[in-house]
Amino acid sequence: MNLQEQIGALETGVDQLTQLIQTALAQQAAHEASAERASAAPAAGADSGETAQAAAVAAEPAADHATAPAADAPVGEPAHAVETVDEKPTLHVARPAQNEIVLTVGGQSVSLHPDQVGELIEELANARASMVPEPPTGLAPGWRFVSTKNPVMAVQKQSNGDRLLVLRHTGHGWVPFTFSPDMAIQLYMMLTQR
DSSP: OOHHHHHHHHHHHHHHHHHHHHHHHHHHHHHHHHHHHHHHHHHTTHHHHHHHHHHHHHHHHHHHBBBBOOOOOTTTTTOOOOTTTOOOOOOOEEEEEEEEEEEEEEEEEEEHHHHHHHHHHHHHHHHHOOOOSOOOOSSSSTTTOOSSSSSSEEEEOOOTEEEEEEEOOOOTEEEEEEEEEHHHHHHHHHHHOH
């Protein structure tokens, strides 16, 4: 697969995720509007025939609503709980094969392959970097991780004297870090102490 094909595959994956999210948001909005109509009709003094009709209208979107995962359902296993009108669409992540991840939101699924997963990780990491609160400054007990032994790395000296160190993690891809000269010395000392 050449670079242009890879870019096309990544764009397709991002488009699929965008459509999936938009569909889930539209379903949520339809459910909320139906619930408002159903609750407003009896409050306005509607007769029993109008109340039944409002209830039928409110039930229509629910018939289109797909099965969503239970909150405690393990990743990779099918979910069997049905979302109610009050619940927001949930994200379910499954891994049907080693080189495939399936994301499901509001009953809509998209299959991602390694390049698309890498792009998603990069986009999420870029977004998370600007969010608050920041990740914890210490390692949490029980934190799960995959480490890369002897990663491929690249170093560049910046014009202000800082050092850019980019490490290739097998799961996160290329991860950049910038060190001031003092921090670079501290890092050297930490790595070489016995």
